[in-house]
Amino acid sequence: MIHKTSSELQHFVPVKPTKEPVEFVSLRTIDLGRYGEGPVARAELAEEIRLAMTTQGFFNLINHGLSEEEITRQVDIGHHVFSNTPREEKEKLQAPILEEGSYHGFKLRGHWRAGPAARDKVENFNVYRDMTLREQPSTLLPFQAEVQEFIDHTHKEILFKLLHLFALSLKLDDEQFFVKAHSYDKHDETWLRYMEYYDEFSDEEKKSTKGLWLGGHQDLTSLSLLFSQPMASLQVRDYDNNSEWKYVRHIPGAMIVNAGEVMLWWTGNYYKAAIHRVHEPPQDQKGHNRCSVFYFCLPNDDVVINTLLDQSPVLREAGVEMAHKPEDAPTSKEWCNGRIKITGQNAVWDKMNPDDRVMVEKVGKLEAMSPPEQTRRRRTKACAECRQQKLRCDAQINHPDRCSRCRRMDLTCVMSDAYKRTKRLSRVEMQREIQRLESRLSSNSPQGSAARSPEAPTNQAVPVDISPSPAQEPSPRVVQGTMPEYHELRESTPQGVSLDGLVVPPDTINTLFSLYFARCSPCLPILEVTSPEQSYEESPFLFWTIVYVASRQFEDDTLMPQLVTRVVDLAFKAISSWPSFRRAAIRTIQGLLLLSAWPVPVDTRGKDISQVFSCTALQLAIRNGFHISRNGQEFSRTVLEHAKDESVNCARLWAYCTIISQSINLGDGLPPLVYLDSFDYNRMNQNFWPSLDPRLKLHLKLHKVQTDAVREIAQSGFIGHCSADETKTLNTFIYLYDERLLALIDRPLNEHEKVAFDSVRLHIQVFRFFGNSESIEKPGFVRLFSFACDVLEDLDQLEAPHGFVVHGPLFNNWIITLAAFTILRLLRSELRQYLDYRRGERAYFMAIDLFRKMSVDHNDLQARGIVIMAQLWTSQNIFRQTDGTTDGLCLRIRSRLAAGVVFDCFWWWRAEFQGQPNPYADLTGEISGNRMSHGVLDMPGASSMFDQTLAAPLVEDRSINAGFTADMIPDWDWATSLEVPFDTCISDSLL
Template identity: 30%
Template sequence: MEVLPKKGKKACTMCRQQKAKCDVWRDESVPCSRCRKRNLECTVDDSFTREHKRRRYIALEHENERWRQLQTSQQLNPDSVPIALSTAATELGVPSVLKSDAQLDDSQGLSLAYPQYHLAPAGPTPAPMMGGNDPANSRSLKSVTVTGGEIDDLFFRHYASFLPILDAQIKPNSYYAQSPFLFWAVIGVASRSYSRNPTLQTALAQEVTEMAFLSVLSTCAPWYTIQGLLLLLTWPFPKENRPDVTFPLSGMLLHVAMQNGFHIPMSSHEFSRVKIPASSDLDMVRRSELWAHCVLVYQRSCVTKGQSPRNLVSLAQDTIQRQVLFDKIAPHLVQKLRCQEVVGKCSEEVLENGFRAMSLDQELALDILLRKYEGEVDDIALQAVVDDEKYHLLLCRMAIQSFHFYKNQTLVSSGCLPRLIVTACNLIDYVQGLADRMGSLFMAPVQISFGLLLASMSLLRILKSDYASSGLDTSRAQASFFATINLAKQMSTDRSDTAAKMITVLNQLWISSKAFRKSDGSEYTALRIRSRLILSQILDAVWWWRDEYDPNGRAKMQGTESVDGPSRINIPPGIEAGRAVIGTDPTLDARGIIHSSRPLQGEFQINEDYLTNFEWMSDEIFSFPPDASLLNNLP
């Protein structure tokens, strides 16, 4: 009697990759228990082959090192290399860690993936790619002229470690020939800390911002447009009197990348306007890493604007695309993407749970939800491969825990306040350590200033509450709060930037006896701003500041007063439950404060049209001129 071989049980691709037990064989139409628990995409693919990610990454590093050695030994003549080859292929450019092969020719057995004509910018072929030792030429942008010496000083100073997407070996003249917008984006970002000409940032802000919006009409390769937008969104110009453009620019960045196939590296050739070969493995790594930076910058922009970002699952075209992306890019980028993905998923579930007028059951459900996502942050931390990326884990945890401030009835009983203090203090300590290592923080990107703002506002709200004397570690919290003000001094490069305004608001709220208090002096625990997700507690604190220090600005912006006195505000749809709890319709007095016959502990009743046009965030969160006298009179 013939004995048939035993057929093995099926497992999903995620479990097979991790060598974990899988029970998808019970019913392939239902995700396995492990994928359900971790919110992973559960797919069964018989053709899937497990890859050793660490071994593959090490092999890529060794391959890159061999290319660098070839470059050194070859001693190429820079005049023989066209500028078009300064990036990998087509509309690719190359992340700095994998760029050296761009200078090799076909004689080394590393044939280019795409023909030269598809790489080159429109017009005649510019000067040599690397620029040799030629000094930078003076450049003018309308009425602003930057000398060659200033350009040489400004390029690649202090900023590359936070966003390694440019090649320091390429000279400024070559960057200008490749893309004037990318060239001026580099100059604009670096000018924020250029002490030899402190007026340069202000002079360039309007012109470079206009170039950013017009860059989609450029005939330059999209890779350069993407790099320029990444720079401007990581280090945005101070707003001053201009409209806030970071949020629309982040959407444009994402769509330019998707229009050119960066979100599907293995099929990017299908998005080209001319017929080209499929990308090589190295090209796919480059595209994948640039796409990862695009997703990170876009999602951060959404979070700092109080919006729920699209996650990688919604941006992918197939269920295993995200895992393919994670397998190709550097581990530290994977960690950042996972942190942002956790924040995005948490924001979506908070929205589903409801937060406008929360019942006791909703608050209890929110607490369970937030603990679940804190557990996911713990899982990411266990898989961390780079110690220097700890900040992104701290900011992720801080963002999740900030949702606790939406609670009113269970804020103290849930035991979240001690954890909030620990997370906020750890985040501030990390930034302090970064400042000590680097000597300054003027080059800090927007995610660091936002993290400091979120942590300091959380500490401020706790320290000003009645719970501060109930066994909380207020001594460390207070020291960290004051440290934030000193760190903001190091970060500020302009009197109208976020850091300078942060100093003013934090200082005045700290000495205020009215902040987070009702008219009778009792504590006001509820958030009045409840529609901006993680941003709500920051905006709420700023509203308390405006109530006391700039009431005319609040009344003018809100537009609720008339000649006859304060008018009734419109109650947004869906707030009837909140009115039932409050007991009466609220009204505004001349200072813009809501009054009711019962203490208001729920929704801050304002017109939704006002929130729609509300333009505070990051540099735009404080719409007031900073008081210079406060910058040096701090606790």
């Protein structure tokens, strides 16, 4: 923690976050708090950094150890120095930029060029890491010790960790190479910068700058650290689309990290030094200054900068080349001093985009150019292979011979002005291509229809049999990562623990408990870590439920099918016993919530009983007084011991009851249940609210806004057919509730929280489909499309390192389906011309891939969802209206709330692929069971990435018959087809 001084300080008042519909860049978020979790966590962080640096060159950094208050304090110090230091003192302490190539000191306004006829309105004050090396202004002296402590913490506790992770990401032979190159004890040009932008351009200057406060540029550093501030002004240029600039979103308390030219040289342009600029803010933030704090990092003066090919196998595999000839490679001091001298003085406007004001600057022989003799550089052409990889190319020099990289890697070297980069195939796309090829091979084989084992030869059929032999015992699975360790479970029988004749060995039980608490519990932390023996003694029902949940992804896939019916029977026995003791009630509620979040696999939703379990858990919690933040004594006939100590745990359990129950209801298109609980009473909230986990607090707040929005929109009559005026009102409702969501974010979100936030935001925005199609708000639907893609991309990104989707609760299934069908609808509408088709296509097939990972049975809802989504993507008739047009914005099912967007797509699928009568013929016309001959919408690149014939191989790969029966997606009235004795298991008071 940085210790404050007692001196008075002038506070800088920042602007409020913008509410304008600006487009923000989607940056990866690195959680530095995981650095101390061990080598596995650091390896995962390093891989995330590699992905960020090879695609964008920027990322957000959270949990870095500095509080938002400490960052704000530094902003105030900078503003205080700028506002109170006399002009004469600033000139005296002006940095010797042109004389020495050093930034240390003041940079006054007007030093840089902001446009052809304008100078900058930016003021800097830069501080050496060792503040004793330069004279400091009198206004800073009272805070010097505080600033020095801030610098020390940033360098030693943040920068060193980042540099270590960067070395790990490149797999350097010496993983401390970057740390040693930035030694704290040696001299370099690293500096802390206070920077204030003044919004005081004249009208004539604004015409010259075209809204720019600082032109596009790359930093000269190895790494640059910017402490996030609320003004939307920093913009990043898209690496794949050089003409597209996007704002960087403000995350309170976070840092924005980007690579500079030194890192670019170290990696041979494998890591991107992204071009960025500072643009005037949106309209609602204009008229305010921007005050920021930076930490610019450079290697020690004597470090020679050149590509680390000898140290990094990653760079060698990427085929990069040395940035400089050995004799031309500069030291850090040579590069830094030369680069600083000419920054903003010899700007060359980018020939490709003259309006973007991108500064291209040269330093001596490093670019074989001297600024005084040459002011404009001819663009060097690269061959197609090097352009695809964004690497340096000497094809123009060696022409007509191949470039050196193509010769070394034996590639075809082609130079073409018409060539355009294509993005690399994602893992999903490559898997689908493999499946397509495998299906072709199997179709030519006499036994091609049989399921194949990945280990078996391709010409040998392997039968699928999920029933084990009597002597077969489930074998434990080796789980990667850190897991809790338990003492060996005491055996209930000589062979192991038994449930209705099913015997599970103790070592398997221990492995399953480890798997649950290491993989499943972090996704939905209902339970505290406990041993199998203790769990069995307290509640056999909860014990076996934990075993069942973990067995869903267990290596021995014969165990889970044997547990399903046994655990469901055990659940109904627990319900029918109606536990009267508080401790027993808690364990029963926990078990029911687990079965609600991880329901047993079924082939139709009519057989899903997760609503029964979640509502029963909710009612049982109310009966025991968990909804009231007292000690529960008023709900008991006997004296409760330790009731006050359990009040917080009961409050947590009640919170999960409401969240899970409402999530299941909303996913089924049912209205949220309303209960009056202590979360509605501020005075009672004080009893337990401070004790709740921050993640749970956020989920409760999100849940509150979500249910309020759904209830308000439904009660206002917007779910019917809206007029144009009603559509405007509906859009206002959506906007207001979206603002309520944004107002909840007072700290950086981790990956799990971001998924929850984006999911709730998408759910509310989906109600735009209920508006009048003739009064659509195009920007709103464009944002909706972006939100849907964000959700699927977040889930896909979270799945890779953490297995969030595989091991997480199954009500993620609902949001994945909603996001995918939202994308499908918008891409099949008149708005498609405003949307990023490629991104939507990738996100849609991410959803299919996520379903494939979630599926635990060859015929469960996720497996069937794969087929439905693939067939709808290739459908030529979906959303076709009676007049022959295709309109994905037309929503026919309007009484199922946001889920109507999903159910409507299911009815389109039933009509086309199952031949069911169309109940909405008056809206869309009759649709036959066969495909109609109308063409698909003319969408850009509709078949360039995904072969439309891939729907069938998807079915074969999962051994699913495409000719499903009519109950594949039933009417969702599960109670009518439930085959359980309700009259003997559940009392009337529950239903």
